[in-house]
Amino acid sequence: MDLLDFARGPAINVAMAVLVFGVLWRLFALLFLGKPVDRTIPRLGTPGPFWAGLREIGRRMLPHPTFATAERFAFFNGWVFHVGLAIVVFGFRPHILFIKNLTGLSWPALPSGVIYAVGAITALSLIAALVKRITSPVQRFISTFDDYFTWVVTIAPVLTGLAAVGHVGARYETLLAIHILSIAVLLIWLPFGKLFHAFLVFLSRGQTGAFLARRGV
Amino acid sequence: MAEFATLGERLAEHGISRRAFVKYASYLGSLMALAPEVSRSMAAELAKARRQSVIWLSFQECTGCTESITRSYSPTLEDLIFDFISLDYHETLMAASGEGIEHARKEAMAANKGKYIVAVDGSIPLKDGGIYSTSAGQSNLAILEETCKDAFAVISIGTCAAFGGIPKAKPNPTGAVSVADIIKDKPIINIPGCPPIPEAMTGTIAYLLAFGKVPELDHLGRPKAFFGDNIHDRCYRRPFYERGQFAKSFDDEGARAGWCLYEVGCKGPVTYNACATTKWNGGVSFPIQSGHGCLGCSEPDFWDKGGFYVPLSGSVGPTAKLVGGAAIAGAVAGLAAAAVARHRKSSLNKG
Ligand code: HEM
Ligand code: SF4
Numbered sequence: 001m002d003l004l005d006f007a008r009g010p011a012i013n014v015a016m017a018v019l020v021f022g023v024l025w026r027l028f029a030l031l032f033l034g035k036p037v038d039r040t041i042p043r044l045g046t047p048g049p050f051w052a053g054l055r056e057i058g059r060r061m062l063p064h065p066t067f068a069t070a071e072r073f074a075f076f077n078g079w080v081f082h083v084g085l086a087i088v089v090f091g092f093r094p095h096i097l098f099i100k101n102l103t104g105l106s107w108p109a110l111p112s113g114v115i116y117a118v119g120a121i122t123a124l125s126l127i128a129a130l131v132k133r134i135t136s137p138v139q140r141f142i143s144t145f146d147d148y149f150t151w152v153v154t155i156a157p158v159l160t161g162l163a164a165v166g167h168v169g170a171r172y173e174t175l176l177a178i179h180i181l182s183i184a185v186l187l188i189w190l191p192f193g194k195l196f197h198a199f200l201v202f203l204s205r206g207q208t209g210a211f212l213a214r215r216g217v
Numbered sequence: 218m219a220e221f222a223t224l225g226e227r228l229a230e231h232g233i234s235r236r237a238f239v240k241y242a243s244y245l246g247s248l249m250a251l252a253p254e255v256s257r258s259m260a261a262e263l264a265k266a267r268r269q270s271v272i273w274l275s276f277q278e279c280t281g282c283t284e285s286i287t288r289s290y291s292p293t294l295e296d297l298i299f300d301f302i303s304l305d306y307h308e309t310l311m312a313a314s315g316e317g318i319e320h321a322r323k324e325a326m327a328a329n330k331g332k333y334i335v336a337v338d339g340s341i342p343l344k345d346g347g348i349y350s351t352s353a354g355q356s357n358l359a360i361l362e363e364t365c366k367d368a369f370a371v372i373s374i375g376t377c378a379a380f381g382g383i384p385k386a387k388p389n390p391t392g393a394v395s396v397a398d399i400i401k402d403k404p405i406i407n408i409p410g411c412p413p414i415p416e417a418m419t420g421t422i423a424y425l426l427a428f429g430k431v432p433e434l435d436h437l438g439r440p441k442a443f444f445g446d447n448i449h450d451r452c453y454r455r456p457f458y459e460r461g462q463f464a465k466s467f468d469d470e471g472a473r474a475g476w477c478l479y480e481v482g483c484k485g486p487v488t489y490n491a492c493a494t495t496k497w498n499g500g501v502s503f504p505i506q507s508g509h510g511c512l513g514c515s516e517p518d519f520w521d522k523g524g525f526y527v528p529l530s531g532s533v534g535p536t537a538k539l540v541g542g543a544a545i546a547g548a549v550a551g552l553a554a555a556a557v558a559r560h561r562k563s564s565l566n567k568g
Contacts, residue, residue: 005533012532024548025554029552030551032559097528112460176487
């Protein structure tokens with residue numbers, strides 16, 4: 001078994017199993033925890049929890065006007081790499097085929113050239129995010145190992161993917177194996193680190209919205 | 218057959234002009250991407266080459282490799298070179314049979330001790346004492362070891378000899394292995410392919426004849442001259458790959474328009490061979506050009522890489538079972554964690 005066989009076989013399979021295990025474990029543990037009974041009386045004329053939740057999710061897509069200037073970079077850059085990652089992961093034919101092979105689902109792809117360009121922008125954007133984190137005293141102060149490690153496992157597939165298509169540094173099959181291994185690391189880390197926000201971000205914002213609406217905030 | 222001192226003399230005898238020969242040699246040289254002056258000296262050296270003793274052993278194989286080389290592009294020249302070198306022993310091609318030819322093999326070995334080349338096609342079965350393939354009452358293993366003992370170099374022709382090939386495909390019922398799994402103390406040149414491109418075989422042999430040394434090899438023992446290029450990098454369908462235009466089946470519109478075959482299982486991106494450049498039958502075509510994805514036949518274990526029609530970017534293995542099991546385990550673990558937390562909370566509330 002060569003490195004590519006290992007990556008496409010045991011490594012990615014075990015990683016997907018860990019991902020699914022971890023995600024369901026955390027989600028079930030959270031969702032079945034049960035909410036404390038809220039004895040307050042909901043304000044009159046406020047939307048129900050569902051709509052309030054949706055409204056909060058929508059509202060938080062843009063920064064609060066008070067912080068619009070201060071947060072301009074984080075806001076803009078954040079959108080760039082999130083959308084970039086989504087385009088690269090879900091717009092590239094080999095990636096879609098990977099998902100199709102697992103789930104049977106398929107959709108049209110973007111030209112590969114577009115993917116390479118978006119991939120490069122995404123990488124730059126992620127690097128900018130790290131620079132911001134290190135140079136901003138407050139952000140650096142509140143950063144933990146989790147933040148840095150999460151950054152590494154996020155940018156690794158992008159860099160290795162670009163390296164593979166560009167044949168930078170090694171033979172294609174070796175680079176591809178490294179690409180897949182870097183994805184395996186990402187999948188394994190996802191449920192246990194800050195990347196889990198991918199699953200919780202809308203849940204927690206919606207929950208906050210419902211909670212605040214009840215109070216009429 | 219009459220003996221000729223050199224290859225040049227033999228070619229002249231067959232009415233092949235020096236000019237035609239130099240042209241052919243530079244064709245081979247250009248395929249191997251040799252520098253022009255090296256190419257020229259290959260022609261000169263090749264003309265001076267003395268008869269090279271080659272012993273060709275056929276083990277677990279389908280004879281496709283021999284078929285390929287005997288149907289190569291410029292048959293007269295290549296046949297002549299092939300004849301020129303191969304006459305000592307080749308079970309499929311020689312007319313003689315029986316004890317006599319085993320004797321001929323041993324005689325050739327003794328007469329050219331340390332100088333002869335062993336060419337092997339086919340893999341070697343090791344299971345059950347090697348009974349799955351024998352000739353003259355000897356196992357393939359015994360013949361290989363005996364014949365290679367005094368060889369100058371070994372050429373593994375075809376994927377079976379080079380990497381075990383189809384006989385080694387799961388579940389490998391005969392315990393097939395490659396030549397390199399057995400012979401450790403001789404230079405081994407692997408010319409894999411199922412079958413290999415004829416020019417890769419004759420080019421390598423010509424190089425050996427001309428320069429008396431092993432050409433530069435890659436990490437899998439393949440001459441870089443023929444196996445240095447990635448099919449995907451040299452594929453004329455590559456622009457379709459870059460544009461995201463993929464055939465989805467073998468007779469859809471995309472297939473008719475000549476789009477990329479990645480989705481129907483092409484293994485070009487991880488395969489190294491000269492198919493996309495040298496092509497087959499004198500540069501007429503190659504599998505991808507005729508509409509079928511690359512099978513990756515010049516790579517080890519190409520038969521067991523997850524399926525010829527499965528796109529390269531798919532996981533290989535019992536994914537569904539593994540992930541399904543993990544999903545159940547994850548859900549149970551989550552519910553248990555929630556139950557423990559609730560229990561603790563309610564006992565705290567009571568307490
Ligand atoms: C610009 C960035 C990227 C490029 C250029 C890229 C390129 C590639 C290429 C060429 C393959 C082909 C696989 C093959 O032919 O077998 C591949 C596979 C794959 N990539 Fe990416 N990739 C990038 C980013 C990512 C990211 C960010 C992820 C996920 C987080 C990802 C996940 C995958 C997966 C799951 C596969 C399938 C692995 C397999 O073959 O089994 N890629 N990628
Ligand atoms: S047909 Fe195969 S080798 Fe050619 S571009 Fe498509 S994937 Fe690459």
